[in-house]
Amino acid sequence: MSAEVRVGLLGLGTVGTGVVSIISRHQEELRHQVGCPVTVTKVLVRDKQKHRPVDFDGAFITDDINDVLTDPEIDIIIEVMGGVESTREHLLTALKNGKHVVTANKDLMALYGSELLKVAAENGCDLYYEASVAGGIPIIRSLCDGLAADRITKMMGIVNGTTNYILTKMIQEGSSYEDVLKQAQELGFAESDPTADVEGLDAARKMAILATLGFSMPVGLDDVSVRGISSVTKSDLEYCDQLGYTMKLIGLAKRDDGRVEVSVEPTLLPKTHPLAAVHNEYNAVYVYGEAVGETMFYGPGAGSLPTATAVVSDLVTVMKNMRLGVSGRTVQGPLHERVLKQDNEIESKYFLRLRVLDQAGTFQAVTSLFASHEVSFEKLLQLPIEGEEVAEVIVITHHTSKQNYEALYKKLSELDVIESIESCYRVEGGH
Amino acid sequence: MSAEVRVGLLGLGTVGTGVVSIISRHQEELRHQVGCPVTVTKVLVRDKQKHRPVDFDGAFITDDINDVLTDPEIDIIIEVMGGVESTREHLLTALKNGKHVVTANKDLMALYGSELLKVAAENGCDLYYEASVAGGIPIIRSLCDGLAADRITKMMGIVNGTTNYILTKMIQEGSSYEDVLKQAQELGFAESDPTADVEGLDAARKMAILATLGFSMPVGLDDVSVRGISSVTKSDLEYCDQLGYTMKLIGLAKRDDGRVEVSVEPTLLPKTHPLAAVHNEYNAVYVYGEAVGETMFYGPGAGSLPTATAVVSDLVTVMKNMRLGVSGRTVQGPLHERVLKQDNEIESKYFLRLRVLDQAGTFQAVTSLFASHEVSFEKLLQLPIEGEEVAEVIVITHHTSKQNYEALYKKLSELDVIESIESCYRVEGGH
Numbered sequence: 001m002s003a004e005v006r007v008g009l010l011g012l013g014t015v016g017t018g019v020v021s022i023i024s025r026h027q028e029e030l031r032h033q034v035g036c037p038v039t040v041t042k043v044l045v046r047d048k049q050k051h052r053p054v055d056f057d058g059a060f061i062t063d064d065i066n067d068v069l070t071d072p073e074i075d076i077i078i079e080v081m082g083g084v085e086s087t088r089e090h091l092l093t094a095l096k097n098g099k100h101v102v103t104a105n106k107d108l109m110a111l112y113g114s115e116l117l118k119v120a121a122e123n124g125c126d127l128y129y130e131a132s133v134a135g136g137i138p139i140i141r142s143l144c145d146g147l148a149a150d151r152i153t154k155m156m157g158i159v160n161g162t163t164n165y166i167l168t169k170m171i172q173e174g175s176s177y178e179d180v181l182k183q184a185q186e187l188g189f190a191e192s193d194p195t196a197d198v199e200g201l202d203a204a205r206k207m208a209i210l211a212t213l214g215f216s217m218p219v220g221l222d223d224v225s226v227r228g229i230s231s232v233t234k235s236d237l238e239y240c241d242q243l244g245y246t247m248k249l250i251g252l253a254k255r256d257d258g259r260v261e262v263s264v265e266p267t268l269l270p271k272t273h274p275l276a277a278v279h280n281e282y283n284a285v286y287v288y289g290e291a292v293g294e295t296m297f298y299g300p301g302a303g304s305l306p307t308a309t310a311v312v313s314d315l316v317t318v319m320k321n322m323r324l325g326v327s328g329r330t331v332q333g334p335l336h337e338r339v340l341k342q343d344n345e346i347e348s349k350y351f352l353r354l355r356v357l358d359q360a361g362t363f364q365a366v367t368s369l370f371a372s373h374e375v376s377f378e379k380l381l382q383l384p385i386e387g388e389e390v391a392e393v394i395v396i397t398h399h400t401s402k403q404n405y406e407a408l409y410k411k412l413s414e415l416d417v418i419e420s421i422e423s424c425y426r427v428e429g430g431h
Numbered sequence: 432m433s434a435e436v437r438v439g440l441l442g443l444g445t446v447g448t449g450v451v452s453i454i455s456r457h458q459e460e461l462r463h464q465v466g467c468p469v470t471v472t473k474v475l476v477r478d479k480q481k482h483r484p485v486d487f488d489g490a491f492i493t494d495d496i497n498d499v500l501t502d503p504e505i506d507i508i509i510e511v512m513g514g515v516e517s518t519r520e521h522l523l524t525a526l527k528n529g530k531h532v533v534t535a536n537k538d539l540m541a542l543y544g545s546e547l548l549k550v551a552a553e554n555g556c557d558l559y560y561e562a563s564v565a566g567g568i569p570i571i572r573s574l575c576d577g578l579a580a581d582r583i584t585k586m587m588g589i590v591n592g593t594t595n596y597i598l599t600k601m602i603q604e605g606s607s608y609e610d611v612l613k614q615a616q617e618l619g620f621a622e623s624d625p626t627a628d629v630e631g632l633d634a635a636r637k638m639a640i641l642a643t644l645g646f647s648m649p650v651g652l653d654d655v656s657v658r659g660i661s662s663v664t665k666s667d668l669e670y671c672d673q674l675g676y677t678m679k680l681i682g683l684a685k686r687d688d689g690r691v692e693v694s695v696e697p698t699l700l701p702k703t704h705p706l707a708a709v710h711n712e713y714n715a716v717y718v719y720g721e722a723v724g725e726t727m728f729y730g731p732g733a734g735s736l737p738t739a740t741a742v743v744s745d746l747v748t749v750m751k752n753m754r755l756g757v758s759g760r761t762v763q764g765p766l767h768e769r770v771l772k773q774d775n776e777i778e779s780k781y782f783l784r785l786r787v788l789d790q791a792g793t794f795q796a797v798t799s800l801f802a803s804h805e806v807s808f809e810k811l812l813q814l815p816i817e818g819e820e821v822a823e824v825i826v827i828t829h830h831t832s833k834q835n836y837e838a839l840y841k842k843l844s845e846l847d848v849i850e851s852i853e854s855c856y857r858v859e860g861g862h
Contacts (some may be wrong), residue, residue, distance in 0.1 A: 022580055022722055032647070032766040033579060130577070136723035138577025145576070146561070146569025148464060149453055149743030216463070274729060277708040282725075291453055292567035292740040294713075295730035298705060305722040312580030324757040335463040 005038040005319050008068035008099075009059075010090070011081025012045045012052065015104055015131070018308025019078060026312070034319040042068045044081065069093050076318055078311060079103040080131075088112045095119045095127070100327060102314040104131035104307055110205035110221045113212065117331065124328040126321055128314035133206045134159050134283040136306030137299040138313065143213045143287070144331075150289035152214040156428065157251040159206040161281035161301040162197040163229050165189045167247055167266075168279045171237050177230060189281055199228035200249065200264040207251035210285065211262045215255050216335040219262055223340055227265040236423050239353065239394050240268055243379060246276045250428060261341045266425055268351050268396075273429040346402040349378065349427035351395070354412065355419040358384060358391040362417040366393060369415060373408040375400045390419055396427055436469040436750050439499040439530075440490075441521070442512025443476045443483065446535055446562070449739025450509060457743075465750040473499045475512065500524050507749055509742060510534040511562075519543050526550045526558070531758060533745040535562035535738055541636035541652045544643070548762065555759040557752055559745035564637045565590050565714040567737030568730040569744065574644045574718070575762075581720035583645040587859065588682040590637040592712035592732040593628040594660050596620045598678055598697075599710045602668050608661060620712055630659035631680065631695040638682035641716065642693045646686050647766040650693055654771055658696040667854050670784065670825050671699055674810060677707045681859060692772045697856055699782050699827075704860040777833040780809065780858035782826070785843065786850040789815060789822040793848040797824060800846060804839040806831045821850055827858055 007023075009016055020040055023030065031037055042060045044067075052061075060067070068074065069090060077094045079087065084107050091101055091108075101120065103109065109116070109132045120127035130140045134157070143152070158164050162184065169180040181198070184190035196202045204224040211219040229249050240247050250267035254260065269276050274296045278284040283301030288294055300306040321327045356362050363382065370377065379396040397405070413421055438454075440447055451471055454461065462468055473491045475498075483492075491498070499505065500521060508525045510518065515538050522532050522539075532551065534540065540547070540563045551558035561571045565588070574583070589595050593615065600611045612629070615621035627633045635655040642650040660680050671678050681698035685691065700707050705727045709715040714732030719725055731737035752758045787793050794813065801808065810827040828836070844852055 018722070026580060026582060029582065029647070029766065030580070033763055136720075137726060138573050141572065141577045142569050145748065146572045146744055147740065148747040149457060149461070150740045151457060151460065216460070274708070277705070289567075289740065291449070291736040293731050293734075293737055295568060295728075297726075297728055299726035300724050303724075306724055309578065309581045309720065309723040313577055316579040317576065320761070324755065324760060326755040326757055329755060330751070332464055335460065 004036055005034070005076065005322070006041045006074050007038060007076045007078055007315070008071060008074040009040050009043045010065065010068060010077060010079045012043055013080065014304045015080040015307045015311065016043075018304035019080065019311050022305065022308050022312045030316065033316055035323055038315070038319065041074060042071060044068050065090055069097065074099060075322065076100045076102065076315065078315065079105060080311065082107070084108050084111060088116070091116060092119055095123050095125050098123060098125060100126040100318045100322070102311055102318060103127070103129050104311055105129070106132040106202070106205045106209065110208045113209065114218055117333070121328050121331070126318045126327050126330070128317055129209075130314050131307045131310035133209050134285060134297075135299070135301045135303060136309050137283060137285065137297045137301070138310065139210070139285045139297050140213060142297060143210065147287065147289055147292060147295070150291045152287060152289045153255050154288040155210055155214050155253045155285060156275060157203070157207060157210060157285040158248055158275055158278050158283055159251050159285065159301065160197055160203040160249060161283060162190045162194065163203070163249040164278065164283070165281045166198070167229060167232070167249065170232070170234065171241070171246065174234060176234055177232060198230050200226040203249060203251045203264040207253055207262050207264055210251070211253040211260065212334065214253060214287070215260055217260060218334050218338050219253075219260065223262055223338070225263040225265070229266050231423070232266050233423065236353065236425070240351070243381075243394070243396065244271055245269060245427070246271050247425070248275060248278075250275070252428065256341070256345070258336065259339045259341045259345060261346050268425055268427040269429040275429070343403040343406065344401050347399050348402065348405075349399055349430065350397045350405055351425045351427050352397070353422040353424070354393045354395070355390050355422055356393050357417045357419060358389050359417070365415060365417050366412070369411055370408065373404050373411070375404055375408050392422070435467055436465070436507065436753070437472045437505050438469060438507045438509055438746070439473045439475070439502060439505040440471050441475045441496065441499060441508060441510045443474055444511065445735045446511040446738045446742065447474075449735035450511065450742050453736065453739050453743045461747065464747055466754055469746070469750065472505060473502060475499050496521055500528065500530075505530060506753065507531045507533065507746065509746065510536060511742065513538070515539050515542060519547070522547060523550055526554050526556050529554060529556060531557040531749045531753070533742055533749060534558070534560050535742055536560070537563040537633070537636045537640065541639045544640065545649055548764070552759050552762070557749045557758050557761070559748055561745050562738050562741035564640050565716060565728075566730070566732045566734060567740050568714060568716065568728050568732070569741065570641070570716045570728050571644060573728055574641065578718065578720055578723060578726070581722045583718060583720045584686050585719040586641055586645050586684045586716060587706060588634070588638060588641060588716040589679055589706055589709050589714055590682050590716065590732065591628055591634040591680060592714055593621045593625065594634070594680040595709065595714070596712045597629070598660060598663070598680065601663070601665065602672070602677065605665060607665055608663060629661050631657040634680060634682045634695045638684055638693050638695055641682070642684040642691065643765065645684060645718070646691055648691060649765050649769050650684075650691065654693055654769070656694040656696070660697050662854070663697050664854065667784065667856070671782070674812075674825070674827065675702055676700060676858070677702050678856070679706060679709075681706070683859065687772070687776070689767065690770045690772045690776060692777050699856055699858040700860040706860070774834040774837065775832050778830050779833065779836075780830055780861065781828045781836055782856045782858050783828070784853040784855070785824045785826070786821050786853055787824050788848045788850060789820050790848070796846060796848050797843070800842055801839065804835050804842070806835055806839050823853070
């Protein structure tokens with residue numbers, strides 16, 4: 001290992017700026033840990049003329065990626081520019097040129113993680129991506145090392161800050177989804193096009209990464225069943241509250257007898273569940289292991305410095321591996337083939353809110369339909385709606401299979417005495 | 432590395448039994464991670480005749496520690512028997528014989544950690560001790576690797592399950608310390624001699640270990656200021672509750688300008704603080720880093736399988752290091768010299784409960800004493816006590832130095848109009 005480690009930085013947005021700042025401010029600590037100085041020697045930017053708020057210590061600023069990828073003096077590439085297809089090409093080039101890679105790119109890792117890790121190993125290079133899931137929370141390390149001895153059977157993650165912020169405010173302020181989204185956009189907690197966040201896609205990418213690691217099984221983005229929060233209403237949240245639950249956008253990854261399910265959807269959790277206390281833009285991942293039982297990892301899911309902390313921690317690991325001469329040899333691929341559960345193997349409780357005709361026989365018709373699908377009630381609430389000839393029926397079911405539940409749902413939607421199914425959600429975290 | 436890794440296990444109590452069980456049940460996963468089988472070949476027990484509930488797969492059971500320490504075929508020693516002085520001797524022998532060590536022994540690591548780590552490195556051996564702090568929570572790894580790039584400025588830990596159980600029950604059931612302790616002993620959550628737990632010593636050992644790692648500075652047990660929970664009363668907890676606080680036994684480690692303080696004491700936390708939701712026997716460590724901000728690691732602090740998970744995760748790390756040929760080279764010693772804060776540099780808020788004479792001039796005498804020590808009030812509550820000629824005054828101060836606070840405390844205790852200082856606690860976690 002040379003007397004100095006040279007880093008090429010791809011991207012100088014929020015996270016990139018944080019990376020430069022941490023490397024420069026924590027130089028003494030970094031040097032102590034890895035035994036030599038580390039310097040960012042080249043930075044790829046989109047616009048070379050733009051004013052930069054950070055000091056580069058003489059780094060070369062370029063808008064040509066090949067200046068970075070082909071520089072023989074650069075040991076490590078940090079990729080924080082985003083993008084998928086072209087970024088994949090660039091990182092493959094970097095790895096084939098013998099450069100280690102640290103990335104914060106969840107979209108890329110969810111889609112091409114296996115390929116990139118394979119090419120890294122073939123070229124004796126490291127590829128680390130802690131920052132791709134839950135920003136400043138060292139969850140990938142905890143799954144790979146800290147809980148290495150255990151068999152993880154369940155992970156539940158609040159892994160998208162925007163949606164957690166929106167749901168928290170809707171509950172605390174009794175506001176509508178639309179109003180809170182607008183407020184979140186003004187405050188910078190939501191993008192101007194919030195689709196990837198609010199429709200659950202961002203969380204799904206992260207859950208694919210976590211499931212792959214936690215279950216040692218290649219889980220792809222297409223394996224994740226996804227539903228966002230845009231249809232959650234104030235009334236839903238009020239009923240949840242009355243019944244002792246809160247609502248979170250939960251990424252769930254569960255394994256039973258070697259078969260897995262992965263989903264992202266708005267989910268009811270008991271107010272006493274550790275994840276129920278994770279508010280605003282914070283993230284947390286709850287991990288259940290056969291031996292360890294319940295653990296939870298909590299922290300900021302995004303932001304310049306938190307995410308940059310994860311990136312630079314990976315950088316430290318890469319540099320330690322270089323010093324020890326073990327680059328590209330520290331990570332194992334998945335142990336198991338991918339086996340997904342069928343709908344008859346996915347078990348859950350469900351919350352249903354129905355608008356029914358307020359007349360004799362309705363209740364009997366509804367309950368007998370539940371019974372014929374072998375779905376039983378844990379909680380049941382019927383409320384008349386003032387001034388109308390309809391009532392609301394709120395149900396929380398006992399555990400049932402997704403297959404039974406979906407068959408029931410179809411029949412309910414066809415039943416004459418039911419005016420509409422107002423909403424339905426999965427319920428987790430109980431006994 | 433040979434075709435099989437051989438482990439000698441010292442101690443077959445709660446944790447030792449869990450270790451044997453995890454190694455045997457998770458053999459396939461372990462083999463995938465380290466590339467070869469791992470076997471417990473020798474087990475040290477106190478009484479060879481005792482019936483064992485675990486299956487040993489033909490391991491040799493002995494009551495002579497030299498059978499294990501001198502066996503040339505054993506690669507790794509797992510120490511889960513406890514003890515300090517003689518255990519130190521044994522592990523030094525093991526390390527000098529070239530054996531890697533994994534230990535769950537916080538007493539040993541708090542007192543002799545630096546020495547043992549030094550001897551391990553000198554002999555090219557690994558020494559890992561994740562299980563010594565907060566059982567199943569991978570907090571040591573998170574401090575050493577996950578937050579490696581950050582500068583940690585504050586850690587607050589609920590690192591003793593017994594005291595957290597007792598305080599939780601006192602609050603939930605409105606019971607006295609004595610009643611809950613008795614109940615905890617009956618349920619096995621407290622030892623028959625609970626002194627080390629309830630007087631804060633156990634937590635102090637863990638905080639010395641965490642401070643050493645988090646601040647990269649050798650902090651010893653003697654550097655930790657310690658106070659237990661045995662004087663906490665029902666009334667204290669009721670007043671806390673009224674004022675919006677909960678009470679936890681908090682291990683606090685704080686760094687300002689390179690100077691540190693470490694303490695363990697019953698502490699008021701706002702009910703909205705992430706640590707306030709950590710109930711019963713659970714542990715959690717809240718870590719504040721300059722870059723990452725707030726993070727928290729939550730999980731079981733004790734128990735057979737949770738603690739054994741941490742032990743076996745360390746075992747996996749040791750075996751990976753053996754395979755990569757980097758044993759004894761992965762850990763750095765502290766970067767900084769130890770610099771402790773003086774009392775005038777330790778800043779905190781305080782809760783004080785005073786019993787004062789209910790007569791004209793009392794309030795003025797008390798408040799002017801506070802003012803003359805430059806201690807101002809954040810909250811103040813005066814309550815008459817029915818049928819007596821005394822009143823209670825409850826104060827929460829603004830931030831002040833420990834030096835000012837202790838000078839004030841002394842004067843208060845000498846003041847004629849104050850009958851007694853009923854209780855006083857540190858207040859943390861606010862703004």
